[in-house]
Amino acid sequence: MEVFNTLTGRKEPFLPREAGRVSIYVCGPTTYNYIHLGNARALVVFDTIRRYFLYRGYRVTYVQNFTDVDDKIINRAREEGVEPAALAAKYVDEYFVDADALNVRRADVHPKVSEHIPEIIQLIQVLIDRGLAYTANGDVYFAVRKFPEYGKLSKRSLDDLRAGARVEVGEHKRDPLDFALWKAAKPGEPWWDSPWGPGRPGWHIECSAMALKYLGEAFDIHGGGADLIFPHHENEIAQSEGASRRPFARYWIHNGFVTIRQEKMSKSLGNVSLVRELTRIYPPPALRLFLLSNHYRSPLDFTPEAMEAGVRALERLKTSVVLLREVLDNARVQDNPADGAALSARLEELRNRFEAAMDDDFNTALAQAVLFDLVGEVNSYLHHVDRPDRATVQRALDLFATFNRVLGIFPERDGQMVVETGVSADDFAHRLLDLLIAVRQEARRRKDFTTADRIRDGLRALGIVLEDTPQGVRWKRTGAGNTIGKSS
């Protein structure tokens, strides 16, 4: 496996700290709002990376924090007139709603800043003892010039940085580039006791403390969005390596940005897309498909057109799974290995190509292409072969599920891909639909196509598409809540 390491600027062979095990820390959201598409990309990218390590047989320890103590939270809470802790807790819950929709697995640990204050204080104390940090008016700052390797991740020199640096009013830094480890409490702000007086952690220290706590020194992979390279991850390195005098993370992986119609998503441009809103418009699996449709380090441009293409592409994937399952269920399949041999051989090639794609710095765009090649092979086989071989069809479906387990497009229930999302439990509606379909079939038999088409067009207007197949009528719902059913 090869992984692009921001630290070296190169693709490198992946060699874990400990054979067969991978430790991963990913910077999670600051919980002051619903997550947006950019957060979602990071989540989905690293979830997919994690899934691929699992596929490869590694034991993975995956940690993703919540920054639940932060200026943004305090400001937002003040605007809404609620307690910062309550606001943060709410958006942690809301995070899981969106992450679940995107089929992002829970991390092994989801540590919160608010629950790791003692660890943070301890780490700051070590930095002070080592002479890397100093106190000033109840604040504690990290002295950047005391850490000679500062800038090694973002490839910047202190001189370059100094030109653009600025000091906020009320700060007491010795050097403009120094950053806060601990901020003295201002009136009305949450605070904790510390050796330096009441206050709260600075922005970067929590990740160092929590990563070291759960993964130890020199863990394998630290990930996040490219915008975190500087200053957040640079500062994490300075704090962690300054304290431990050992390498912090071995590989740094950063995903590219999501842009909206070529513009950076930002609050000032007013073009922030929240996952909560998007999942109301698009099926979440289409969103995930879209987020993995190009290489994780490249920018990804969101447009309604691109999403529509994703929705159509998702339909193609669904149809193929439905077709495979139908064939396995009906009398067409038999034990006919001779006819399946060619496809079986192709399946092995596809598996190899999939692995090669993911081995090459998690090339999900290529991996998706392999998935679509699988669809093509399968559909063509089912189209051309009268008596498909049961074992081969099953193997094809298994391979689809295997790819899906890595890419996470369709959720799984009891080990089965759930191709219909938002299945309606409304049995009554289903029976009504079956009745309408039966009536239409009778009309068709009488060659009363006016009636038949009226029913089909009417259902289409309600978001239900009918497909007449030799095996009976298949129906599916279009739109975000997508259901596929069969009525014969």
Place this chain on the structure above:
RNA sequence: GGCGGCGUAGCCAAGUGGCUAAGGCGACGGUCUGCAAAACCGUUAUUCGGCGGUUCAAUUCCGCCCGCCGCCUCCA
């Protein structure tokens, strides 16, 4: 100004020093169908922003130019 990235068909996008430049969406023609839908078969880049250079050979390496973008301040 410093650092970094990108420019491949109508759109999205992978990729390679020489072998047919993946895949998706769209479009067009055909098969199937009462008509559709889905699926299948076929067509859709003699060419990879422009100009030079290196090379037997470059879209792929180098230089310059043009265009676009990101980071350097909170941000996934």
